[in-house]
Amino acid sequence: MPTTQPAYKKDDNLANLVHELVRQIPKGRVTSYGAIAKSLGIPNPRMVGWAMHTTENIKKNVPAQRVVNSTGHITGGHPEFRRDLLIKDGVKVINNRVADFKRLFWDPALEL
DNA sequence: CAGATGACTGCGA
DNA sequence: ATCGCAGCCATCT
Numbered sequence: 072m073p074t075t076q077p078a079y080k081k082d083d084n085l086a087n088l089v090h091e092l093v094r095q096i097p098k099g100r101v102t103s104y105g106a107i108a109k110s111l112g113i114p115n116p117r118m119v120g121w122a123m124h125t126t127e128n129i130k131k132n133v134p135a136q137r138v139v140n141s142t143g144h145i146t147g148g149h150p151e152f153r154r155d156l157l158i159k160d161g162v163k164v165i166n167n168r169v170a171d172f173k174r175l176f177w178d179p180a181l182e183l
Numbered sequence: 184c185a186g187a188t189g190a191c192t193g194c195g196a
Numbered sequence: 197a198t199c200g201c202a203g204c205c206a207t208c209t
């Protein structure tokens with residue numbers, strides 16, 4: 072039995088907001104943690120990463136593959152897996168880095 | 184209860 | 197141009 076029962080099952084925090092926003096990312100587009108944090112009013116982009124790190128993102132079918140750091144580099148535990156998903160979305164990825172990241176960058180505050 | 188960690192970013196040297 | 201440090205919030209041990 073799962074002795075390590077995650078206590079973050081309360082979607083009343085940033086994680087929920089982040090997941091929702093990430094879900095709104097159009098296919099073939101990518102964004103950065105800082106942009107999301109800024110858009111949601113989070114002083115620290117770290118929390119965005121933490122929100123994604125939570126296993127909830129997978130449960131919610133959140134396209135974490137479309138979320139990369141400012142350099143467009145795929146961060147996380149399974150970069151290969153996410154890279155494949157990005158390619159499937161039509162995003163070219165080279166060396167775990169999004170090609171034309173600047174062009175494919177999707178700013179939530181700008182588009183929303 | 185307190186200390187350390189973490190999917191980051193921006194600025195300074 | 198590259199390298200290093202500090203900031204912030206929530207969770208974990």
